[in-house]
Amino acid sequence: MSLLELTDVTRSVRLPDDRVLEILRGVTLAVDTGEHVAVVGRSGTGKSTLLNILGLLDAPTDGEYLLEGVPIGRLSARERTRRRGRDFGFVFQQFNLLPGRTALENVAAPLMYAPGRQFWRRRTLAAQMLERVGLGDRLDTMPEKLSGGEQQRVAIARALVRGPRVILADEPTGALDVETGQEVMGLLDEIASLTGAALVTITHDLAVAARAQRHYRLAEGVLVPVDLGGAGHEWVGDVPTLPGARRLPQVPGGVAGVPELSRPVPARTEQ
Amino acid sequence: MTGLVGALVEAWDELRLHRLRVLLALIGVAAAVMAITAVTAAVQMLTQGYTESAERAMGRQVTLTVDAWRMSEQAAPATELDATYDRVLARYGITWASRDWYTSVPFRFPDGTSRVEVRAVDPALGTMQRVGVDQGRWFTDTDATAYAPVVVVNEAFLERLGAGGLEAHPTVLLGDETPVRAVVVGVTAPRWPGEEPAAMVLYEQLVRWYTPADDGWGQAVPSLKVWVPPDVVDDLAPRLRRDVAAVLPGWEVQVYDNRDLGSGALEGAARWVALGVGAFALLLGGLGLVNIALVTVRHRIREIGIRRSFGATSGRIFFGVLMESVVATAVAGLVGVVLAVAVIKNIPVDTLFGGGIQDRPPFPVSAALVGMACATGVGALAGVIPATVAVRVKVIDAIRY
Numbered sequence: 196m197s198l199l200e201l202t203d204v205t206r207s208v209r210l211p212d213d214r215v216l217e218i219l220r221g222v223t224l225a226v227d228t229g230e231h232v233a234v235v236g237r238s239g240t241g242k243s244t245l246l247n248i249l250g251l252l253d254a255p256t257d258g259e260y261l262l263e264g265v266p267i268g269r270l271s272a273r274e275r276t277r278r279r280g281r282d283f284g285f286v287f288q289q290f291n292l293l294p295g296r297t298a299l300e301n302v303a304a305p306l307m308y309a310p311g312r313q314f315w316r317r318r319t320l321a322a323q324m325l326e327r328v329g330l331g332d333r334l335d336t337m338p339e340k341l342s343g344g345e346q347q348r349v350a351i352a353r354a355l356v357r358g359p360r361v362i363l364a365d366e367p368t369g370a371l372d373v374e375t376g377q378e379v380m381g382l383l384d385e386i387a388s389l390t391g392a393a394l395v396t397i398t399h400d401l402a403v404a405a406r407a408q409r410h411y412r413l414a415e416g417v418l419v420p421v422d423l424g425g426a427g428h429e430w431v432g433d434v435p436t437l438p439g440a441r442r443l444p445q446v447p448g449g450v451a452g453v454p455e456l457s458r459p460v461p462a463r464t465e466q
Numbered sequence: 467m468t469g470l471v472g473a474l475v476e477a478w479d480e481l482r483l484h485r486l487r488v489l490l491a492l493i494g495v496a497a498a499v500m501a502i503t504a505v506t507a508a509v510q511m512l513t514q515g516y517t518e519s520a521e522r523a524m525g526r527q528v529t530l531t532v533d534a535w536r537m538s539e540q541a542a543p544a545t546e547l548d549a550t551y552d553r554v555l556a557r558y559g560i561t562w563a564s565r566d567w568y569t570s571v572p573f574r575f576p577d578g579t580s581r582v583e584v585r586a587v588d589p590a591l592g593t594m595q596r597v598g599v600d601q602g603r604w605f606t607d608t609d610a611t612a613y614a615p616v617v618v619v620n621e622a623f624l625e626r627l628g629a630g631g632l633e634a635h636p637t638v639l640l641g642d643e644t645p646v647r648a649v650v651v652g653v654t655a656p657r658w659p660g661e662e663p664a665a666m667v668l669y670e671q672l673v674r675w676y677t678p679a680d681d682g683w684g685q686a687v688p689s690l691k692v693w694v695p696p697d698v699v700d701d702l703a704p705r706l707r708r709d710v711a712a713v714l715p716g717w718e719v720q721v722y723d724n725r726d727l728g729s730g731a732l733e734g735a736a737r738w739v740a741l742g743v744g745a746f747a748l749l750l751g752g753l754g755l756v757n758i759a760l761v762t763v764r765h766r767i768r769e770i771g772i773r774r775s776f777g778a779t780s781g782r783i784f785f786g787v788l789m790e791s792v793v794a795t796a797v798a799g800l801v802g803v804v805l806a807v808a809v810i811k812n813i814p815v816d817t818l819f820g821g822g823i824q825d826r827p828p829f830p831v832s833a834a835l836v837g838m839a840c841a842t843g844v845g846a847l848a849g850v851i852p853a854t855v856a857v858r859v860k861v862i863d864a865i866r867y
Contacts, residue, residue, distance in 0.1 A: 280777010
């Protein structure tokens with residue numbers, strides 16, 4: 196049984212002119228404990244919607260989403276909220292730190308919704324987590340006084356402070372320069388593997404995506420596995436490919452052209 | 467438990483963070499609560515001042531006065547009166563009672579002898595009619611058996627005596643042909659400017675040391691004042707009249723009470739006016755609060771979305787935003803109550819009520835509680851609208867906001 200399992204998930208919205216826009220189409224994805232999965236895709240391809248569904252912020256229009264084998268449709272709204280706080284940690288592109296709060300208060304914020312000991316020890320736990328991301332000396336610093344990389348570290352500490360089982364990172368390096376982005380991703384990888392949390396990264400940065408064990412590409416709402424194991428990929432049209440590769444023609448009504456992969460997609464470890 | 471504490475902590479953090487905005491929003495609420503609380507307390511004090519002023523003139527609620535006077539020379543002698551009063555007091559177990567006899571007595575001042583208005587009373591009258599003594603003391607029970615009479619005089623009397631104060635233990639000769647030296651033990655508070663010299667003396671001592679000239683059967687005799695519970699007045703008054711008249715043939719006896727002082731109407735009207743004005747001010751303060759809270763919530767939509775991603779339920783968000791308003795107005799209410807207490811405690815009562823208030827009422831707890839309840843209620847009402855807006859925010863949209 197996988198930790199998260201999407202089967203043939205569709206998400207559509209009705210537009211003001213009464214047309215139906217399909218954001219996700221038949222998405223199937225399984226994520227196990229401790230895995231690092233990356234989803235790449237251009238802007239507007241449904242990456243964030245996929246992440247929102249995984250993080251219980253949104254629900255599929257059709258298809259099935261099993262969380263530890265339990266269909267989320269069976270969970271009450273309150274239970275979904277409770278599990279979102281307990282099992283998921285979110286890292287956003289724009290960091291989304293709470294304004295006016297210190298780094299410590301930001302990291303302690305999720306623990307305000309935690310039960311028992313975690314709630315009462317929130318400041319201690321937050322300080323420990325900031326220590327782990329190397330910001331032990333910036334506890335009382337306001338976000339606006341921190342650099343971009345430091346702000347994202349605070350966001351990472353905040354995502355991890357409740358000990359989530361899944362970290363959902365939406366363009367975590369999108370607002371950072373390349374070097375800082377690599378540094379932040381290294382930290383995210385390291386802490387995720389130390390805590391045993393699954394990490395799902397959504398990005399359009401192929402170098403960031405390449406750090407994952409498994410890679411997917413989302414194009415026009417369809418999720419397909421790709422291999423980014425080789426270095427030097429770049430975007431051509433809607434797809435990641437090697438430098439100099441020509442853009443493949445779109446398949447009408449189906450998946451856009453997927454480049455020849457340099458190596459086979461590694462098989463997902465079933466539990 | 468952690469949910470409630472968490473919501474309160476969040477609310478407090480939010481207020482701390484936006485203290486200037488909150489402060490501006492809450493000035494109206496604090497002022498309204500202060501108005502409600504202070505006016506309620508002031509009305510109580512005004513009522514007390516009015517009541518005390520009336521009680522100084524006519525006795526406490528309820529004082530019955532038994533007046534008797536001879537209707538003819540054949541009527542029973544006035545010497546029967548004291549024994550009659552003693553009997554009725556004993557029969558009905560009345561503990562607060564005093565004879566009250568207005569007469570005039572010659573006193574020898576440095577500039578000659580003159581008759582001064584004297585009121586002969588029992589020690590209980592001091593409490594029954596709130597006799598205020600500025601210097602020295604009022605009569606005690608043991609004064610009645612003292613070897614020399616003691617008198618309580620007004621300032622005009624003391625001035626005419628040439629005594630600056632009571633430190634020198636001034637004395638005065640009382641009576642005409644065989645005077646007795648009386649000790650001045652107290653000086654009463656002035657009742658009005660230009661008061662003539664006057665004195666109060668214990669009835670027992672006056673009749674022992676001074677015999678007024680016989681003015682015939684029509685001369686004034688002491689009346690009897692009794693302080694009794696209001697619920698016995700209707701029953702007791704006719705009994706007193708009947709009992710006194712029964713043993714004094716040829717006397718006319720009247721008993722009347724002081725229940726028609728009428729401070730209740732003043733108190734009721736002033737309180738309703740105060741509450742009306744305060745409620746209107748509170749409404750205005752509340753509207754300002756709603757306005758600012760709504761603007762603030764719109765500025766916090768992203769934050770609300772982020773908190774939802776942390777696992778904050780919609781109920782928690784609603785409660786949190788509501789609590790911000792409630793905690794803020796509760797704090798404003800507290801400030802208002804404290805200000806009201808400060809104002810009320812510093813009212814110059816002596817200036818406003820002449821002789822001042824003897825039993826200054828404590829700050830009314832009920833007024834403080836009403837003020838706090840109004841503030842919290844307005845906070846809850848003002849918080850419902852922004853809280854509803856906050857809950858309706860779609861999480862995904864909020865995060866991207």
